Amino acid sequence: MRPGATNSLVDVAGLRVGHAHRVGGGYRTGTTVVLAPPGGAVAGVDVRGAAPGTRETELLDPRNLVERVHAVVLTGGSAYGLSAACGVMDRLAEAGIGYPVEGGVVPIVPAAVIFDLGRGGTFRATPDATFGTAAHAAALHPHGPPAPRPYGAPWGTGNGGGAEVFGGAHPAASGSVGAGAGAVAGGLAGGVGTASAVLPGGATVAALTVANPSGSVLDPVDGTLAGARYGLPGEFGHLHPPARAEAAAWRPPNRPSFNTTIGVVATDRALTKAQCGKLAAVAHDGLARAIRPAHTMTDGDTIFALATCAGPAPGHDEFQEILAAAADAFARAVAHAVLAATGREDAPAYLDVFPSAITRGTP
Template structure:
């Protein structure tokens, strides 16, 4: 049960955790439908752990997060489309950090530590090898590194407002948008069909990037960012409501209700993708060890499984990173239990948010396109 004393942070996003910055870059058109999301650590990095539950993960630098291994802090985390090809987006982030002198100190310089995970979205823009690369990773880094009002747009294009992602595809043509594969960037709490979630699917619906945060009664913050690209259903099997929405804070999903029975009965997606993956980050401002960050990520997987059914299958690469910004003291045992419980809930909420804010397209309708009666009032 959600504590009546708990509330969302100012942005209801990962940026409510002190020092974390988030940037997204995407390419749509010209064969592309994919993107990259970068989470930058504050000065000095963050303590990090990871938990991989899917049987087909695409990851980088996750072994470094084992508590038995050397490196204690990471400097960024990359989430990307492009399957194994998309791991190269992390190279653009490593380059940017190295140019700034940020990294693990070694003789002669510093080596940035940048773990990464990817989803399978190959071919969703029409060309199988139209995938994120180091250029897209660098663009997402640049979007994260500047204030929202200065979100950069590559190639001289007009900046994209950070608060929402514009429609794409046929909808974009109607709105005068372009589909030439140019890079578009978003900063911070933006969510929906952006960044690593640009080409995502969620049980036949449009997937995307979702966020959520919680301020605990003692003042600690726990937040999540989810990239939802699931073969499993994100719907409650009884009434087609968003399964993750049941963990919402007061007022968060109150504008939604069960859709009309005829809409629920009519929904039957024909072709579920054969390769999938939901990836994400859960973070807190408390001081945790690497082992505790790993546990934070592990419990967040409970939230993933509550919101997506089934999860962690043989063709999923479900991976969650746990981050500790260490801006507040280490928790006591009881406080740590509250943080872990909140981690599961914020991840469930982030999954629901991703599906609710995603933009529909020809092969993947938005949730409210399929279930318009679920919208009871404007949020």
């Protein structure tokens, strides 16, 4: 296997990704949207955490009516943040994209949230519909964030005297962007991470995660990023086990927390709704390889699966390969999320804590 051109979710033909976040003025949160092709993508979901915040997940049961979704929203803000999906839904409806009903269309937009309340200082500084609108706009303008107006106009300019940033990011970005702006991963800065693989038969499989777990993302033996061991050749070749003194000195905060890791796995092959459900389920194996413990009582771990159906339906053996690649891609995405995240006072970056883990100056 090899990674796709950008080693990200957008390597799956037809998918677009947009990020919007707000940092400052009491905020440290954001929203990420994955847009399906105009005709939608076949979708499934698997919820493993005991404290999920979700929308439209029951619709993805293979026994239920709708086969395709038009977007997936991943967002901060806990249950408050679910309103970000309304902004995406409005923009899709304006474009005539959705499930056809008498008189119009109803866009199908499942969503899941992470818990990041108060990480910018203000408990109710959470994403709303304007975050979804901005993330949708960013997905349609992949060479950079949309114009400042979608951020500044709805949210105002008051920031209590501190620097306030409204922003987006490239669709292939990893780190403290979009829904991962306020993420924390076992005491370290978390964020958005993404990875892809092209299988020998030509199928593309990719993952995007918002890594915000209460569990550790570190190998308990040597402090390496647990997800990095599933990297493709050369992907994490610049990383090394950190110095023993650094590993021994790391003491993550020992306090109760609510967290959650959410994400999307996708392929360009034509899958059924039931197969998408299986794809989401197996991707949780990758989550559990990269995070220990996973699926706890204070995590709402949720993974969506999308099939754009740009390619043919896989045979039995190829579907097995797709499942295996999805689990590895999700683990790799978690590692990229933590490695690229920006440190802050309450959540240092991985390389702030373990500077010896990287050979400076190497790509």
